[in-house]
Amino acid sequence: MAYEILLNKLSPEGQSFVIDDQTVWTGPISECGMDCRILKPLTGRLTLLPQDGGCLVRGHLSGEVAVPCNRCAEDAVISIDSSFDSFEPYPSDSRDEPEDDFDSESDEMVIRKAPNGALLFSLAGLLWEEFVLALPVKPLCRPDCKGLCPQCGKNLNTGTCSCVREEGDPRLAALRGLKIKKA
Numbered sequence: 291m292a293y294e295i296l297l298n299k300l301s302p303e304g305q306s307f308v309i310d311d312q313t314v315w316t317g318p319i320s321e322c323g324m325d326c327r328i329l330k331p332l333t334g335r336l337t338l339l340p341q342d343g344g345c346l347v348r349g350h351l352s353g354e355v356a357v358p359c360n361r362c363a364e365d366a367v368i369s370i371d372s373s374f375d376s377f378e379p380y381p382s383d384s385r386d387e388p389e390d391d392f393d394s395e396s397d398e399m400v401i402r403k404a405p406n407g408a409l410l411f412s413l414a415g416l417l418w419e420e421f422v423l424a425l426p427v428k429p430l431c432r433p434d435c436k437g438l439c440p441q442c443g444k445n446l447n448t449g450t451c452s453c454v455r456e457e458g459d460p461r462l463a464a465l466r467g468l469k470i471k472k473a
């Protein structure tokens with residue numbers, strides 16, 4: 291995999307990297323079939339500081355992407371400007387441990403051990419992780435997006451539809467008068 295750094299060769303004072311090769315992100319985006327376009331090129335800055343048992347990472351990710359709005363599926367423009375600090379542990383030596391499906395996610399370690407024992411740090415892997423973390427769980431095209439009409443599917447941001455609303459229902463009107471207490 292590209293952008294792997296040999297940790298054994300890293301200077302003890304740490305080392306910084308700037309990565310603006312878009313394939314670091316566009317590769318996994320198309321691999322997972324994710325609906326995401328890069329509007330402003332992504333740039334990742336990383337400083338790696340090797341420690342006992344792992345590697346300290348300090349970094350920053352910036353750029354702009356478009357993903358589907360959670361309510362209306364139009365473009366939600368997400369401006370990314372996130373700083374992060376993390377500690378990436380070295381892989382353990384216990385090879386005989388049974389493969390546990392439950393742990394399959396943590397198997398994708400940022401640091402892996404090559405057959406010759408060298409420790410490889412995946413800059414691309416870490417920058418992909420941070421990119422996914424920087425995306426909102428429910429992206430919105432705008433904070434007050436009205437979404438789609440549940441009956442006809444019309445985008446209510448662009449106007450109203452002629453579907454009959456249930457606002458006239460007296461039972462709902464009664465409910466509307468109730469105040470909802472926060473738990």
Ligand SMILES: [Zn+2]
Pocket residue numbers: 359360361362363364430431432435436437
């Ligand atoms: Zn929307």
Ligand SMILES: [Zn+2]
Pocket residue numbers: 439440441442443444451452453
């Ligand atoms: Zn409608």
